[in-house]
Amino acid sequence: xxxxxFPGQGAQFTGMGKDLYDNNPIAKELFDKADEILxxxxxxxxxxxxxxxxxxxxxxxxxxxxHSVASALCLGDDFxxxxxxxxxxxxxxxxxxxxxxSFEDGLRLVSARAMAMQKACEATPGTMAxxxxxxxxxxxxxxxxxxxxxxxxxxxxxNCPGQLVISGTIEGINAACEKLKAxxxxxxxxxxxxxxxxSPLMRPAKDELEKAIEATEFKAPRCPVYxxxxxxxxxxxxxxxxxxxxxxxxxxxxxxxxxxxxxxxANDFTECGPGKALQGMIGRINKNVSxxxxx
Numbered sequence: 001x002x003x004x005x006f007p008g009q010g011a012q013f014t015g016m017g018k019d020l021y022d023n024n025p026i027a028k029e030l031f032d033k034a035d036e037i038l039x040x041x042x043x044x045x046x047x048x049x050x051x052x053x054x055x056x057x058x059x060x061x062x063x064x065x066x067h068s069v070a071s072a073l074c075l076g077d078d079f080x081x082x083x084x085x086x087x088x089x090x091x092x093x094x095x096x097x098x099x100x101x102s103f104e105d106g107l108r109l110v111s112a113r114a115m116a117m118q119k120a121c122e123a124t125p126g127t128m129a130x131x132x133x134x135x136x137x138x139x140x141x142x143x144x145x146x147x148x149x150x151x152x153x154x155x156x157x158x159n160c161p162g163q164l165v166i167s168g169t170i171e172g173i174n175a176a177c178e179k180l181k182a183x184x185x186x187x188x189x190x191x192x193x194x195x196x197x198x199s200p201l202m203r204p205a206k207d208e209l210e211k212a213i214e215a216t217e218f219k220a221p222r223c224p225v226y227x228x229x230x231x232x233x234x235x236x237x238x239x240x241x242x243x244x245x246x247x248x249x250x251x252x253x254x255x256x257x258x259x260x261x262x263x264x265x266a267n268d269f270t271e272c273g274p275g276k277a278l279q280g281m282i283g284r285i286n287k288n289v290s291x292x293x294x295x
Contacts, residue, residue: 001082003266004097005282006068006090008252009061009193011275012054017067018047020074027070030103034066037107042066057121057194061089061114062107068093068273069103071294083233083266085226085257087278088157088198089113091247097272098221100240105216112212116205117195117248123204126196128156128167129177133186139164142183146176156198157252160284165191167199198252206248213245224264231256233264258285270294 020027021043031043045053046063053059068090072079079097086094089110096106131139136158143153143166151172157165166176173196177188196202218241224233227243231253234240258269258281269291271278282291 001265001267002080003261003269004072004079004081004084004094005269005271005278006072006084006086006093006097007064007271007273007275007278008086008088008090009057009064009197011273011277012046012060012063013274014047014049014051014054016046016063016274017043017070020067020070021047024070024074027074030070030073031066033104034062034107037104038062038111055192057118058111058114061110061117064089064273065093065096065107065110069096069106072097072272075294081223083224083226083261083264084221085261086228087254088228088247088252090273090278091225091228091244093273094225095218095221095240095244098223098225100218100221100225100237101216109209109212109216113205113209113248116208117197117202119208120202120205121195124196124201125170126152126168126199126201127170127173127190128165128193128197129173129188129190131164131166131177131180131185131188133162134164134180134183136164138183139166139180142176142179143168146172146179149175151175152196152200154199155251156196158255159252160255160281163281163284167196168201169196198248198250200249202248206245209248210245213241226257226261228252228254228257231260233260254281255285258282262286262289 084094153168153172156167180188218237
């Protein structure tokens with residue numbers, strides 16, 4: 001069975017989507033529509049912008065969303081998912097591709113999410129770190145230990161076995177990285193991100209985004225969507241909404257999502273959008289399934 005997956009922030013690159021724009025009228029229409037909805041030329045930044053410009057959250061999130069959705073929709077009849085999932089921001093791309101959200105509403109929500117996150121990051125500076133080579137339980141224990149000292153540190157992204165991303169206050173992350181290295185982590189590396197995504201520090205952004213999600217119409221998707229908050233499959237629009245609202249302050253349970261999709265019959269995963277990050281993670285979660293980009 002075919003599953004389609006959609007990446008999150010971090011996969012952006014200069015020139016992304018230009019091939020699609022130049023060669024596919026569906027993509028061109030979506031890109032032009034995005035410029036109109038956002039009120040600035042995201043296409044120009046995607047095709048010609050500097051790395052710095054592309055790294056701005058208010059640009060990155062709509063850019064990755066736009067590239068991902070266009071990649072899927074340009075497949076036409078070859079986009080035939082038995083199930084979909086997206087990593088963090090990618091959940092919005094997955095919902096649009098599966099028909100639970102219109103493209104326009106999806107883009108507006110992604111833009112609102114990016115702005116709200118940017119604001120929350122400025123109000124309470126935080127960061128994230130990738131931890132390689134320790135069991136999840138050990139990392140969770142150290143996060144709890146550091147949090148008891150008054151800082152905030154949580155497990156944010158369960159990407160694949162042996163790779164977990166933690167999120168929290170800058171002091172908290174630095175303290176946790178030291179303890180994690182002492183506990184035998186191969187690497188505990190702070191990431192170049194604007195803030196503590198998928199942690200309680202995103203609470204103000206969650207509250208802001210909740211209003212926008214509540215006011216948006218969701219439909220039943222054409223196939224189950226495996227959501228980040230618990231890795232389970234959903235088709236009911238009210239449940240999908242509630243999970244999307246929780247997502248910003250909850251962990252991304254990617255390993256669980258992929259394992260549940262495989263248990264439900266998925267054996268072929270197509271990553272729609274920039275980069276190959278999810279293909280790498282899926283390969284480490286289960287070596288017996290096929291994971292690839294769009295051919």
